[in-house]
Amino acid sequence: MVESAYPGAETYELTIAIVIFKPDQETVLKTIQSLRHALQLSGLTQVKIFVIDNTPAASGYDWLLEAMEGLPFEIMSGQGNVGFGRANNIVTDAVGKYHLVLNPDVEMEPEALANAIAFMTDHKNCGLLTPKAFNPDGTRQYLCKNYPAVFDLLLRGFAPRAIKRLFAKRLNRYEMRDQIGDVVFWSPPIVSGCFMFFRGDVFKKLGGFDARYLLYFEDFDISLRTAKFAEIAYVPTVRIVHEGGNAARKGWWHIRQFARSALIFFSTHPLKLI
Template sequence: MTRESAALDAAGRENPLLTVSLVIYRPDLKVLAATLQSLSKALRPLDASRCKVFIIQNCDTDGIAQLLAENLSGIAFDLRQGHGNIGFGRAHNLVLSETGTVHLVLNPDIEMAEDALVSGLKFLEEHTDCGLITPHACWPDGTRQFLCKRYPALFDLLLRGFAPASLKNLFSGRLARYEMSRETGEDVYWDPPIVSGCFMLFRGEIYRQLGGFDSRFFLYFEDFDLALRTGKVSRIAYVPAARIVHEGGHAARKGLTHIKLFAKSARLFYKLNGFKLF
């Protein structure tokens, strides 16, 4: 995206070309360092003076400021802390009014290809009807991770998140359809209904128009809800030229607290967007 295409704020000042927000809660510091290193490399081809990284710390973990200084050398960053654990979406929304012409919502467990951001910005510049990009993703072992989803039936959520492998194998075709694995290969795919919040590259004006995440979601499904709302005002594109490796997910493996949060957010999601059983 060119310098000339940058937006101006109400005072006539040039907004950042690209802003990035990461919300962290008791992070694995090695994983976070790898994320910051890959982000730094991906930002290098861009004008560093026009980029800014926001880190919103929902915990009291020590050493974060030093980690940022070591891994974001030459890149402007802003550490927000002291507000406690206010939830994923609400934390991202703390910097909503400061987002740039393009804004990346990024998880702290992502390693992206060095050309991921260049590819994403180029796509947004060439496709002015696109408001949100989702990337090609893999697990750390190299297997595909599917970030696009159809509207989830409760059966799909339970099957994907909690069923044993034997039952998942029995319904493998259904899971593949839910995860849109056939549609999201090596070609651009337009208008997936839902995309993951681990890497959401927004056109800034669309992100701000939507008001960011719905703060009623503490954790889980806030990305599903935001993607559905995005699809009502702009187009979403799966862009395989933007590639990432994602470590996260697996709510069921994180213990009872996460399962309860998952269930609470699922109820809210269905209340807002409509229930689908099967």
């Protein structure tokens, strides 16, 4: 564990959890730099950043220590590859008034955190906020989803482009493209885990993510559980760029994890085939 010296309060205004695994340093550095700028504009003083490294036998943090200089941070390692959800859950007891689950491949606009906090301040019923997202090439990325059918997941994740074009209308409905735009949208059924801005007490009440998921679908599950007692909002003034990528392009290990997590998800939540 590596920790910065930080004279903060016992209760943080904002905590941020970033889980890394065999990280691409250039990508993570972009994330940290954008986070630094966003924190500067947020006006917050009681902040803690947790970097949780799932890399087995992780070592050599000079590059990260340099990038985090001047920021209130803690690097947590040694747990091995316990999965995205369990790694995030390590800091559940320490979460502040607001808690951001942030992927290491996300760059946020400088006003993102300030706008997220302003929205949460004005809407006490909101327990989870999701942003407007873009791909690195500037095209829109849709983080909100309708409840998935197995067919939608297979189509979106693994079908060739020609097949996807045949089912474009269906995929657009699944990604809520006709509903998610430039105004606030309440109660999207599913939101992405790449940027989840929680009210801290909501994240604690949830107990964090379901630890059974190693990778994939943990964000689906926590979205549905959150909606049982708090509102979820898509807020377009909170803007990010997310690199992302689907499981099929990442190889067989990711495909197996996708299938495993899908089985867990549909054994917990209603099965919808088509």
